[in-house]
Amino acid sequence: MMLHVPGVLSPDQVRQMRAALDAAPWTDGRETVGDQGAQVKRNRQLPEQSPVGRELGKTVLAALARNALFFSSALPLRFVPPLFNRYEGGENYGVHVDGAVRAVPGGEQLRTDLSCTLFLCEPEDYDGGELEVIDTYGSHEVKLPAGDLILYPASSLHRVHPVTRGARVCSFFWLQSMVRSDQQRGMLFELDQSIQKLRARLGECEETVALTGHYHNLLRLWSDV
Numbered sequence: 001m002m003l004h005v006p007g008v009l010s011p012d013q014v015r016q017m018r019a020a021l022d023a024a025p026w027t028d029g030r031e032t033v034g035d036q037g038a039q040v041k042r043n044r045q046l047p048e049q050s051p052v053g054r055e056l057g058k059t060v061l062a063a064l065a066r067n068a069l070f071f072s073s074a075l076p077l078r079f080v081p082p083l084f085n086r087y088e089g090g091e092n093y094g095v096h097v098d099g100a101v102r103a104v105p106g107g108e109q110l111r112t113d114l115s116c117t118l119f120l121c122e123p124e125d126y127d128g129g130e131l132e133v134i135d136t137y138g139s140h141e142v143k144l145p146a147g148d149l150i151l152y153p154a155s156s157l158h159r160v161h162p163v164t165r166g167a168r169v170c171s172f173f174w175l176q177s178m179v180r181s182d183q184q185r186g187m188l189f190e191l192d193q194s195i196q197k198l199r200a201r202l203g204e205c206e207e208t209v210a211l212t213g214h215y216h217n218l219l220r221l222w223s224d225v
Contacts, residue, residue, distance in 0.1 A: 001186040002133060002140060002152040003073045008063050008118060009147040017056055018120055021169060024052045026086055029093075040094025043160070046084045057082035060118060060171055072192045073151060075178040075185060077225060078110050082118070082173040087129055092162040095134070098154045102174060112154040112174040113182075119144045119170055126166030133158045153182050178223040188222070191215050 009017070026044035046053040060082045064070050080102050087093075104110045117131055123143045130141040131150065134157040141161075142150045152158070154174055179185045192215060199208050 005149040008149045014146045043087045043091045073189045076175045077178045078176045080174045082171045087163040088167040093160040095159045111176045113177040115154040118149045127164045128161045129163040129168035130161045184222045
């Protein structure tokens with residue numbers, strides 16, 4: 001399931017984040033990928049241990065913790081700390097798949113169920129740079145307003161098209177969900193959204209209570225925490 005999550009960051013948060021990023025030192029993005037990714041990756045990133053990146057990553061995760069749509073769709077358990085990248089002057093990232101497991105601070109390993117890209121510049125600020133996600137339903141090109149996020153299965157093939165004008169700046173990261181199966185996660189998301197709509201229209205009633213019970217029983221059955 002792919003999902004557009006609007007307004008994760010406010011315009012003020014985006015401006016403050018961009019000011020910090022524009023003043024920060026960038027390094028070759030190939031330093032953070034394996035052999036396959038290094039062959040097709042041409043961009044720059046903040047180093048994983050960058051103090052600026054770590055502080056900005058905390059801001060991103062705090063914003064996501066307040067976003068009900070993101071939580072409902074992702075059911076996050078653990079995050080890889082957000083990273084930040086920049087593409088310009090023809091830089092791009094060819095077709096690749098994200099690694100299934102990543103190390104997180106403390107030496108633990110995290111299964112990458114979902115990939116996230118949080119856009120930090122407006123679509124009109126640059127040409128190219130579309131995120132293309134390739135799945136069983138075809139190819140989907142994504143280029144969102146600043147502060148918006150796209151969520152998609154980490155198992156998907158994807159790429160970033162060359163940026164031919166301006167600069168594309170984003171945060172990107174992965175998470176392990178409480179529910180491993182994308183199909184089950186999608187069913188829970190649709191059920192939760194339907195419950196919210198019914199509750200808004202009817203208020204709390206016998207039917208919404210019953211459906212909420214079914215939701216939590218399915219989550220109890222399918223979750224791994």
